[in-house]
Amino acid sequence: MNGLSRRRLLKGSLYGAGAAVLAPALGACGSVTGSVSDADEVQFWNLFQGPDGALMKDITRDIERRTPGLKVRSTVLEWGAPYYTKLAMASAGGRSPDLAILHLTRLPGYAPGGLLDPFDMDLLAEFGVRREDLNESVFKRCLYEGEPYAIPLDTHPFIIYFDRDMMDESGLLKSDGQPVPFESPAHYLELAGKLRADHPGKLGPVFGHTSDAGMGWRMFWTLFNQTGATFDLSGRRLEIDREKAVEIVEFMADIVRPDCRTMDLTTAIATFANGQSPLIFAGEWELNTFRTAKKDTLGAAPFPTFFDRPGGASDSHSLVLPHRADADPRRRRRTHQFVAELLKSSLAWAEAGHIPAYLPVVESKEYAGLRPQADYAAAADHPVLDPQAWFTGSGSDFQNRMCQALQPTLTGAASARSAVRTMESEINTLLSKPNPA
Amino acid sequence: MAMSSPPTGTGPDPGTEPGIGNGTDTGPDAVDDSRASAERPRRGRGSSGVAGWPFVAPFLVFFVLFLVVPIGFGLWMSFTDSSLTGHGDTDFAGLGNYTEAFTDSEVWQSLGNTAWFTVLSSVPLVFFALVMALLVHTGLPGQWMWRLSFFAPYLLPVAVVTQVWNLLYQPESGMFNTVLKAVGIDGIGWLVEERYAMWSVAILTLWWTVGFNFLLYLAALQSVPDHLYEAAALDGAGAWRRLWSITLPQLRRTTGLIAVLQVLASLKVFDQIYLLTKGGPAGSTRPILEYIYDTGFTNYRLGYASAVSYVFFAIVLVLSLAQLGLFSRRED
Structure with missing residues (x-):
């Protein structure tokens, strides 16, 4: 009897100890996502790292300084597919941040699913930002069922950079410092050949694409869009002008054949930065690397118009309000204020190369003085965003699949027709799947 | 197996039992005996195992929380149209996902x-x-x-x-x-x-x-x-x-x-x-x-x-x- 009760006592205390050990661990589950915080802070998720990240931090600090009562807690997450996984989960789970950066092309996968809340344009106007202040061609993609579910911060297009000296030596620079227009694919190939011949021992124009989940598609989509041919994702099957697509892929293969059949983005960037190539097709977001390496010899221009109409693959870092069931009007108000201040500060943001979506900045004298940013600012007039579907957009599986479909053709292992066939079947596979949003 | 208990001090004394657990490969006349022993040690283990539970409880909670429950939940999800965006959690899809x-x-x-x-x-x-x-x-x-x-x-x-x-x-x-x-x-x-x-x-x-x-x-x-x-x-x-x-x-x-x-x-x-x-x-x-x-x-x-x-x-x-x-x- 005595023994049993002693054992029971021991047992009881052990259970108690076990519970004590576990309690903090279980309790922690409730707070790891960080919903508990200073009531006044605007929680802001973004994906800016490197120079972009440092710049955003400075801008945020400036805004905090000049706007009493506004505090921002930024959470920087790794850009790419994982960012969008986290954002979707946070929004679905109801523990979302107040504000987040979203690539505008991802909006069709977010807004219809109820993951986002719309902005209040009147409230934004109260803080000095009106609808007509925003880049119209980008802003119309921010609307879902007529409501603004995103506010564009910038446009970031696919452009060309060139080496002023090398272009000039080949007589390809106009008096205004911009390159002579490439009037057609054949004309481009001719001039590229000339650049190559004039600079023996160096490469011609470069484009890095292998093992990259975006570049191949960006080039294809830019060129295809310039033709104005049909590419329709709205039905159950893809409608595409197949012959045009084949023509485009053949041109892409021609572009990369001499020097960069198997070149990846890092190598292409290094090659151009080291002065081994006169021209590179790349994103405007590489500006910082090139400016550091090339100083005054660096030139930039919107993506050349090879076909019928101008345009370069673009996306826009836009601001969104992840859905909150319990949206507190005071917090929402502060969040709107922060968004307005961010837009008004976007001259500083343009430093990184991005073209601000807030027109008063783009039209300012200060912006016109930014070189080479102002030289390619016109690219924002013809942004070519991804075709709209729940599965498209920056960092999507779709872009990766398109790049992979193109790769065998670009490396010379397959025909252009087979690349188009693969792209079509990949897209039809995605279209046949139920929309999870 | 892992929770072998001390042989003494618990209710029914397991020490008196013959050949625990090796009944199957003994002769045919041992079958009855082994069946009897198969039941009794379980009882013995049951009551004495309780003392071991507090020791494994912390592990067990994590094991259940982070392995057993997710495995079961995943199996359930595989029969639904569940989406990361929180939609379709309750849309039962039957074997639809498997046939797909x-x-x-x-x-x-x-x-x-x-x-x-x-x-x-x-x-x-x-x-x-x-x-x-x-x-x-x-x-x-x-x-x-x-x-x-x-x-x-x-x-x-x-x-x-x-x-x-x-x-x-x-x-x-x-x-x-x-x-x-x-x-x-x-x-x-x-x-x-x-x-x-x-x-x-x-x-x-x-x-x-x-x-x-x-x-x-x-x-x-x-x-x-x-x-x-x-x-x-x-x-x-x-x-x-x-x-x-x-x-x-x-x-x-x-x-x-x-x-x-x-x-x-x-x-x-x-x-x-x-x-x-x-x-x-x-x-x-x-x-x-x-x-x-x-x-x-x-x-x-x-x-x-x-x-x-x-x-x-x-x-x-x-x-x-x-x-x-x-x-x-x-x-x-």
């Missing part, structure tokens, strides 16, 4: 890629580990250095390994193609051409992980009794004869273990492929796990991704059981 999985050509393609990688990586990972262990064991000078250099890559994180090898594999400026060019051979697109990409991943994996198998083999080699070699030497057996008739047979258990572990590890391939090629070019290196990841997390279809996971789980389970059966039979 069996007719989805991408499931088969990525399963094929996983199988191909498993073959490409497991065979050399066992073979070269053995060769390296034998070489080191036969007494190369500077044994510690070989041991260290063979094992060191295993300690590197996957991100470092893929960074380094990505540079080596660079088509234009990478070391491999530079060397090939120097001897007059055209460079190849290690990671960018469909016919080479999986081989390149397998080669990287061999370099990266062979050290672990090597270490297992080395330990096994060092525990082969010396007297066997002495006796063989006395009988005039040469080095090759000793290798074939003593070393390899003595290593059979280890080989079985390494093969099982290696196949399971290779089937789980994901990280180095995701970091190097994202499954490309043209899906030629996408393993089934990446397909599950892409489907569930990038394309939000958690229900369907769960179903594919369970199909894969079933395959792995069958394979492991088959392997286990194969090796345990051989040992008998």
Whole structure:
């Protein structure tokens, strides 16, 4: 009897100890996502790292300084597919941040699913930002069922950079410092050949694409869009002008054949930065690397118009309000204020190369003085965003699949027709799947 | 099994019971006896096991919370149209996801890629580990250095390994193609051409992980009794004869273990492929796990991704059981 009760006592205390050990661990589950915080802070998720990240931090600090009562807690997450996984989960789970950066092309996968809340344009106007202040061609993609579910911060297009000296030596620079227009694919190939011949021992124009989940598609989509041919994702099957697509892929293969059949983005960037190539097709977001390496010899221009109409693959870092069931009007108000201040500060943001979506900045004298940013600012007039579907957009599986479909053709292992066939079947596979949003 | 209790001090004394647990291989007249003993120890274990529960409770809670519950929940999800965006959690899809999985050509393609990688990586990972262990064991000078250099890559994180090898594999400026060019051979697109990409991943994996198998083999080699070699030497057996008739047979258990572990590890391939090629070019290196990841997390279809996971789980389970059966039979 005595023994049993002693054992029971021991047992009881052990259970108690076990519970004590576990309690903090279980309790922690409730707070790891960080919903508990200073009531006044605007929680802001973004994906800016490197120079972009440092710049955003400075801008945020400036805004905090000049706007009493506004505090921002930024959470920087790794850009790419994982960012969008986290954002979707946070929004679905109801523990979302107040504000987040979203690539505008991802909006069709977010807004219809109820993951986002719309902005209040009147409230934004109260803080000095009106609808007509925003880049119209980008802003119309921010609307879902007529409501603004995103506010564009910038446009970031696919452009060309060139080496002023090398272009000039080949007589390809106009008096205004911009390159002579490439009037057609054949004309481009001719001039590229000339650049190559004039600079023996160096490469011609470069484009890095292998093992990259975006570049191949960006080039294809830019060129295809310039033709104005049909590419329709709205039905159950893809409608595409197949012959045009084949023509485009053949041109892409021609572009990369001499020097960069198997070149990846890092190598292409290094090659151009080291002065081994006169021209590179790349994103405007590489500006910082090139400016550091090339100083005054660096030139930039919107993506050349090879076909019928101008345009370069673009996306826009836009601001969104992840859905909150319990949206507190005071917090929402502060969040709107922060968004307005961010837009008004976007001259500083343009430093990184991005073209601000807030027109008063783009039209300012200060912006016109930014070189080479102002030289390619016109690219924002013809942004070519991804075709709209729940599965498209920056960092999507779709872009990766398109790049992979193109790769065998670009490396010379397959025909252009087979690349188009693969792209079509990949897209039809995605279209046949139920929309999870 | 794991919770063996102290034999004394509990209610019914188990000490008086005959032959616990070995009833089946005793004679026919022992059958009744064993049935009786099969019931009574359970009672004994039940009451005395209670004292053990507090000790395992912390582990058990985590085990249930982070393994049992997710496994059950995943199984449930595989029968729904559940999405990462929180929609469709309750849309029961019946066997819809499973029938889709069996007719989805991408499931088969990525399963094929996983199988191909498993073959490409497991065979050399066992073979070269053995060769390296034998070489080191036969007494190369500077044994510690070989041991260290063979094992060191295993300690590197996957991100470092893929960074380094990505540079080596660079088509234009990478070391491999530079060397090939120097001897007059055209460079190849290690990671960018469909016919080479999986081989390149397998080669990287061999370099990266062979050290672990090597270490297992080395330990096994060092525990082969010396007297066997002495006796063989006395009988005039040469080095090759000793290798074939003593070393390899003595290593059979280890080989079985390494093969099982290696196949399971290779089937789980994901990280180095995701970091190097994202499954490309043209899906030629996408393993089934990446397909599950892409489907569930990038394309939000958690229900369907769960179903594919369970199909894969079933395959792995069958394979492991088959392997286990194969090796345990051989040992008998």
